[in-house]
Amino acid sequence: MRPRLVFVHGVGKPREAKTELEEWRAALTVGARAAGHSRKAAELLDGGAVDIHFAYYSDLFLPGAAPDNEAVAPAPAGPDEDEGLRELLLDMVDEHLETPRDDRQAQALRVTRNKLAPTGEEQGPGSLARQVLVGANALFAVPGLRTFGGWISAGAMKRDLHQVRRYLARKETDKAGLSLDRRIRARVATELDPEGPTVVVAHSLGTVVAFETLHAHSAHVPLFVTLGSPLGMRTAVRPRVRPQPVRTPEPVGRWLNFWDRDDFVTGGTELALCIASNGASVAPVSTRVDSDGLNVHPAVRYLAQPAVAGPLIEALDAVTVA
Structure with missing residues (x-):
């Protein structure tokens, strides 16, 4: 064998x-x-x-990937999903802040973190989604990490990280x-x-x-x-x-x-x-x-x-x- x-x-x-x-x-x-x-x-x-x-x-x-072609739509975007994506991005930023390449990268990471979790900002409708997108865009300016995942845009990065969140959420069923x-x-x-x-x-x-x-x-x-x-x-x-x-x-x-x-x-x-x-x-x-x-x-x-x-x-x- x-x-x-x-x-x-x-x-x-x-x-x-x-x-x-x-x-x-x-x-x-x-x-x-x-x-x-x-x-x-x-x-x-x-x-x-x-x-x-x-x-x-x-x-x-x-969609439509369930057995017998029964349509299963992805989890809808909303506050819970936006919070999950922000949490994932914050985890990534914090991990790299522990051992940054240099002061320039550390500063860029801190700026990104502030955009993902701004202090004193009210969480009104759509604010989480905006923070995630703004924070994701900020990551592309981090020295040494510009194309870290092969993504060409913040939107593409959100799409892929959304898969991580969907797998770990364990909510979608056929x-x-x-x-x-x-x-x-x-x-x-x-x-x-x-x-x-x-x-x-x-x-x-x-x-x-x-x-x-x-x-x-x-x-x-x-x-x-x-x-x-x-x-x-x-x-x-x-x-x-x-x-x-x-x-x-x-x-x-x-x-x-x-x-x-x-x-x-x-x-x-x-x-x-x-x-x-x-x-x-x-x-x-x-x-x-x-x-x-x-x-x-x-x-x-x-x-x-x-x-x-x-x-x-x-x-x-x-x-x-x-």
Whole structure:
């Protein structure tokens, strides 16, 4: 039985799963070569030694994505949703304010925070929505974070972060009573090997989805890799993750978390400080990587890093040999 490698994507517009899988595989191959594993990468990723899957769920955020084509409309925008988005943005800003690049970035982050949560302003109709939009626009002026998520506008950023809020809100259900978050986790679960080992690589919102999915998984996961994860966000994400208290899923034998200081989506750098170990004493180990260029959040930027690809290829090789 071949070991399985499962990629789990993050937020964004609907994508072509097969194309995305090939892009992730190609980026991992680049990183593996840089890590000195050219031959192993060819054997494992191109030679058929590993069964590679891409867990796709973006389409479930669209209206009409429920079973039997039963229309399920996204949660309507309103005060609760605006407050949720503001909370998420404030979490991001506060995390980066703890370790700013320099005084200029710190000042820009403080300005952004004041726009998101102005003091003494009455919360009249539409004021929250305005604050979120103004604050999101202000983020694009933060030095070093100008295109942190690959977004071309504040509106595009709000659209993607809205997916995080919708998943964690767990309010949208289809006519059968299945919530959006359950249907997303079901998609991921079907890609995992129910009996043999599965190495899981998750990105962005996908790290939250994979984390929750693995808590209900029974087969061995020798390595869980999280890239650009928001799991450390202390207010907007971590308290809403299930199950609580937050701990490493029992099937996971090793957890490596990678973050880039210019990746605005990451919440906290050392997940082991806020996520407990499992029964086998496995806790997340965080490593910082640095990508060139402005847009560092995409999964392919992380996978092309030798620090990420090296241990991933080694883990796949070890499982194959075993």
